[in-house]
Amino acid sequence: MKVSDIDFRKMLKFSPETGRVLLGSDRMLLFRQEAFATLRRLMIDQLGERLARGLLAQFGYRCGLGDFEALNAQYEWDSERDRRAAGSVMHMWEGIVLVEGATSEVDPETGTFHLKGNWRNSYEAEIHLAEFGISDSPVCHSLTGYASGWCTALLGEPVIAIETMCLGKGDAHCAYEIKKPAAWGPEADPWKAALAVTDTSLSQELERKLAEVEQYRATVAAIETPIIQVWEGVVVLPVIGAVDTQRGEQLTSTLVRHVADEEVSCVIVDLTGVDSVDTRTADLFVKMARAVGLLGARCFLTGIRPQLAQTLTQMGVELQGIRTLRNLRQGLEESLRFLGYSVTRSHAHLVSDSSDSDED
Template structure:
């Protein structure tokens, strides 16, 4: 892989040194600092809260610019006699090596003599986008300001002129990737004040104006936004569904919620009720799939005394109990044909008849239905009435599955921790970075319900006052982590396998190492594992068959 070649070519691993006695971390001549991403994310949030969005972006961008210039200096020292483009490519590897982002250069048109530059870079696993989503949710603007600053500073150092990168796509605003474009400042046709972010700003003299601006903005946002309450999310898919539900809340229109099992259809239905004009009236829910077909009609429409054997008392059905309020029919696609006919009649007339009764009763019910069944397919197969579908589907709202709105996972997880921590009498300080990465990597066939189960398990197993760790979440075992790196005894950093080998060799030497005896044991073990096949045994040992046969002959002669 090109990535590994560059790391080995420039000997990056050995240049990162940890001196635990003096408290230093060095990358070449540069002192490095290791921060918790969550702590740095909290500082980033405080910048936005205290300085306002514009000044916070500028601070982050200029900080990244300085970091990029430092790494460019290091890259020049590492590259020695390399051509400029090969040296330039060290930058993305340094960025990944420092744990900030995985950068891939998609296009780079560079003329070192003329100082012209055009570049396109794709980012994966941006720490800044992840942190922004955790603290603010998916927003309208791009989020990777320090990383953009880094790219600008790094490239400007190499080109000896002011190169400006700008983020065009960002997962922090719901895009599928982070993507940046860079070119000389004068080649951009800016129609905004983007270049101002590169200029230092005097915060103190404008603080009062900033406070007024923030107050006005907060008031404007409060007036414009509809409170989501228990509905949590900020991804584009969630916002689209929530916007539709918000517009329908105050009206009497019937709503059909569509989506996979576990996406939170009942939560949306409850929100509809709580924000409707019927909020002070009953909310009644029934899962049509959980009730046998021969009982569903009595559950929905009620029973008159004597209607059937055992019906010793009259009782109202769910429609009567929901009168004046909202009735939520979950899994409506599983209704029996007979129940579908009666439901259609209720929707048309506003009247119900109890089972075994000939008296009609007027009901005033706002109906919200939900299903994970493709009703149009069910109609084609004769399992669902087309006329009932058109009555129910007046206002359909599709709730996307969790795998399509992973930006909501940090927000949902935080809300669920807050929900379950009091239940288990614990204070939980959130979720570790490694655990959050595992949550984001899941496919979530069970959607929000599956996430809720995992978080509840995590709250139960986490230490009071601690964080939910990876091992607390998964009952079937935590996902295998990617190979990490460990610190060697001499202050070098290497992969975990090499570190384990080093410890093994140290232990062997400390025991009084006998090289001949250990070689003989390795040969015997390889021959046994290959079931006597010398060709396979030689392959295990990394020698030729002839070399192995010669060694075995020597050992046999020595033992005679």
């Protein structure tokens, strides 16, 4: 068989009665390009560029390897040149890319294997530009993977294909080059790394990313729940912005855990910065104060704005046992009194009062 004999119009068998398209005995699939573009974008967005590149490269590698094995099992090639060139022709018949200017330098005696050429109308460059715009590096990961897979099957030993030019990074067209791994310098390292991605490394990378996400969430939670120690045994939780049920539960959980771990005696929950609450959230502040009390600490609610006060009243929330104060300063004074200090504003100092005097 000559490479020019490859013709999908004759080689493909369409069998709608069985829901299959066959190339020999192998099932082939037809997908819309924009659907694959969505999948590719989600991979990059969700997994990151490095992991997505590895998956796309190995997807292409498996396609190239499988195409070689399928054709090699069905046909006898007229020459090694036909066998070698068939990969590029398959790429074109499959609608992947147009291959032009292909050259080869192959010498089995010296072990030389060097192929190169140009790619035009790369589907992968096209969808990358549409989804992400110009890239800083080549983007045709499945194409290089395919070339690596085909040539690896052809030689029976590893071969690495790279892109030396890419439309996706602003070049006039894409260009490829294929060599054995030892013949490459560090310029091929990204392509080697992509093909070296394994299930284990994927799992490790995903675990690392999940850890990063959890760390980010913890950081955000710390920012949204800034528990500040203002005196020994006294902490302030300033609540700022809108509070929904989820955030209210998070605030309560974080505060209760802090009180238990740090031996806190007094907690001031300052609500001056609360923009809006619903009826369920308003009740959460009351439950928060009671939860703190169950741990043996005193809780003061300060800075309750008219809207929150009205909501609590409409709900008929029972505030018995919960001290509410006008502002943060009053909350701090009451906390210090609870700890046995006498607060004298006019002289701006505190005096330890063993008699627990409440005089101001």
